[in-house]
Structure formats: C-alpha cells, structure tokens
Amino acid sequence: MPDDKRRFTRVPFRVQAEITVDESSYDTEEIKNLSVGGCLLPVTAPLDVGAACHVKIQLSGASSELHIEVDAQVVRCGAGEVAVKFTGVDLDSFFHLQNIVRYNSSDPDAVEEELRAHLGLVRSSRKD
Helix, strand or coil: CCCCCCCCCCEEECCCEEEEECCEEEEECCEEEECCCEEEECCCCCCCCCCEEEEEEECCCCCCCCEEEEEEEEEEEECCEEEEEEEEECHHHHHHHHHHHHHHCCCHHHHHHHHHHCHHHECCCCCC
16 A cells, blocks of 8 residues: 555554553554554553553463553544554563564565664664
8 A cells, every 4th residue: 555654564462451641541452553652552541642651462361461561542533443553562571462463464575674773663672
C-alpha cells in the first residue's frame, strides 16, 4: 500500500496484554498486531488520542512473570480497537520485543533494518 505511513513490520501475536491509562486498566486476550514501534489492541474503552499509557504483554502462562512492559501513547481509538505507539521500553523488554517481531516476520532482514534505524526507543532505566 503506497500510502502506508507505517515504519515498522507488524506481526500477529496472540497473547494476553494489559493497557493502563491513568488509574484504569484494560485486559485483552490478544494483540491484533505487534511491532517494535507499537501495537493494536482490541479494547472498546473510549481512550483519548494522545493519552500516555503503559502496556504489559504477557509472554507465558498466566502464572509466569515473563513479560514485556512499555510506555506508550494512544494514537487511534475506535471500532473496538486502540492503537498505541511505544515511547519507551527498558532493555530487557526491548530484547524480547525485537525477537518476537523478528521470528514472526516473513522478512527478518527488513526487521533488522528497522531496529538499526530506531534505537532511540530504549530507555536507560525502567520507571516504577
């Protein structure tokens, strides 16, 4: 699609996730698509575009502690979906994120180029 403004390869990734905006959290059973720059979540809540949020992606079973955590911003909301752009991620989470996208992509070389071009996403330390 020539008009596509997307900068990152998107892959399907069917795992549980949680998005937190202010004091409200919304759980999902899947991520519609995931990239190193953001994700699309099936959330029906009317979230404000531009709102800062936090996304937690569960990598294993419900009792596992392995997960990815990213700071993000809502870029689109409607039709039962929320699109977020990742604004910061700790190094461990970024490592998992890039591997998920790389190994689920049909073009791992394109993903490698995207990663080299967008290293500024990684933050030096995680905010608690």
